[in-house]
Amino acid sequence: MKKINIAASGYLYDSMDELSDSDKKLMQAAIEATKSSYAPYSNFNVGAALLMEDDTVITGNNQENAAYPSGMCAERVAIWKAGSSFPNKKVKKIAISAISNNKTVDKPVGPCGACRQTLLEYEVNQEEPIEVLFMGEIGKVVKTESITSLLPFSFDSSYL
Numbered sequence: 001m002k003k004i005n006i007a008a009s010g011y012l013y014d015s016m017d018e019l020s021d022s023d024k025k026l027m028q029a030a031i032e033a034t035k036s037s038y039a040p041y042s043n044f045n046v047g048a049a050l051l052m053e054d055d056t057v058i059t060g061n062n063q064e065n066a067a068y069p070s071g072m073c074a075e076r077v078a079i080w081k082a083g084s085s086f087p088n089k090k091v092k093k094i095a096i097s098a099i100s101n102n103k104t105v106d107k108p109v110g111p112c113g114a115c116r117q118t119l120l121e122y123e124v125n126q127e128e129p130i131e132v133l134f135m136g137e138i139g140k141v142v143k144t145e146s147i148t149s150l151l152p153f154s155f156d157s158s159y160l
Helices: 021-034 074-085 113-126
Strands: 011-013 044-052 057-061 091-100 131-135 141-144
Touching (some): 021 057, 021 074, 021 091, 044 074, 057 074, 074 091, 091 113
Antiparallel strands (some): 011 141, 044 057
């Protein structure tokens, strides 16, 4: 038996102000997308913004439903919107922000496991990494260079 260590790497910014202008603009689009999310049950509004290879920005937000598992996360709404509207364009980056109606979200909120898996599928298919930026309502921002940084021991179509 041999122990292996898998480490995620990324960058931690103290605030959005430290981001490049293009990253700041993308994060602002994600923040704006939180405003039209439909989250009457969780009161947790998530927005996502994708930067496509032609600099088009596509947004999505979480959409809940009284039949709770029928809702959808912001990241998957955005990536599926990109896949259906622009099937031949690559995704360069995704920015994610979250705001709660119950408390201030002051730490970075990364994508859930299902969203990480879905984003990975797009990254693998396009054969180029997708940068990920995420934050809460205020405070620090995390940036990774690839979805694989967030999903060690990932599963993709090469196993099938």
